[in-house]
Amino acid sequence: MTVEHDISMSARADIFKALGHAARLAMVIALGKGERCVCELQEVVGSDMSTVSKHLTVLRAVGLVEADKRGKQVYYSLKLPCTLGFVECVDKALRERGH
Amino acid sequence: MTVEHDISMSARADIFKALGHAARLAMVIALGKGERCVCELQEVVGSDMSTVSKHLTVLRAVGLVEADKRGKQVYYSLKLPCTLGFVECVDKALRERGH
DNA sequence: TGGTCATTTGGTCAAGTAGCCAATTGTTCT
DNA sequence: AGAACAATTGGCTACTTGACCAAATGACCA
Numbered sequence: 001m002t003v004e005h006d007i008s009m010s011a012r013a014d015i016f017k018a019l020g021h022a023a024r025l026a027m028v029i030a031l032g033k034g035e036r037c038v039c040e041l042q043e044v045v046g047s048d049m050s051t052v053s054k055h056l057t058v059l060r061a062v063g064l065v066e067a068d069k070r071g072k073q074v075y076y077s078l079k080l081p082c083t084l085g086f087v088e089c090v091d092k093a094l095r096e097r098g099h
Numbered sequence: 100m101t102v103e104h105d106i107s108m109s110a111r112a113d114i115f116k117a118l119g120h121a122a123r124l125a126m127v128i129a130l131g132k133g134e135r136c137v138c139e140l141q142e143v144v145g146s147d148m149s150t151v152s153k154h155l156t157v158l159r160a161v162g163l164v165e166a167d168k169r170g171k172q173v174y175y176s177l178k179l180p181c182t183l184g185f186v187e188c189v190d191k192a193l194r195e196r197g198h
Numbered sequence: 199t200g201g202t203c204a205t206t207t208g209g210t211c212a213a214g215t216a217g218c219c220a221a222t223t224g225t226t227c228t
Numbered sequence: 229a230g231a232a233c234a235a236t237t238g239g240c241t242a243c244t245t246g247a248c249c250a251a252a253t254g255a256c257c258a
Contacts, residue, residue: 003128003183007190009121015189017119021216022108025115029102038235051217053236063192072225072234082188084102089181090114091106093162120246137205150247152206171204171255 018062035077117161134176
């Protein structure tokens with residue numbers, strides 16, 4: 001068997017849903033290069049810090065990222081690096097049909 | 100470089116978004132085993148056929164699946180099989196924290 | 199041609215999501 | 229203690245989504 005069926009379909013879908021937003025996906029890709037604090041991620045996506053923080057809450061809720069508070073800053077890191085592999089496959093498909 | 104940055108982030112995110120719904124993800128997983136007509140997919144997810152059809156429109160719009168009309172039926176097939184690989188990785192993570 | 203079956207489309211409504219601002223929490227520095 | 233900074237939370241509004249029903253399309257069969 002390749003794909004398991006005893007895991008809730010919505011639990012799986014929630015992970016995709018969390019990645020289904022340009023800002024959140026951009027942050028996950030940035031985290032692929034190493035941990036970043038919220039203010040650094042804010043620069044990546046360019047929106048209000050409160051918005052960034054809420055996006056990070058979504059990513060944390062599904063276990064895609066992990067938060068580590070150190071001093072005044074909170075550092076986020078990627079817990080599911082295989083996400084980047086899928087992004088590459090998606091990119092390949094998008095390139096093939098000419099973005 | 101591992102992840103390209105000249106491809107629109109929202110184009111990528113739209114693919115994740117399309118997968119971010121239990122019914123759509125279930126259909127994609129079912130299509131991983133081979134092509135299926137809409138009525139077969141309807142049995143997989145159990146909702147109204149019009150709802151299933153709209154979900155399939157979403158998947159088709161982002162290029163995840165392909166439609167082929169043969170006689171009265173429309174057969175859908177999976178265009179991005181690497182999706183299944185990511186689902187497996189997601190499953191592994193979900194299992195590790197005890198679904 | 200008329201009927202039936204598979205699928206799609208249009209419309210409506212309830213529910214969910216994203217963004218911003220303002221206010222709050224918690225930490226460091228003086 | 230009080231100022232300054234990083235991050236989170238609450239609240240509001242605008243927008244998007246999902247589900248169902250009803251109606252339309254399109255293919256096959258009698």
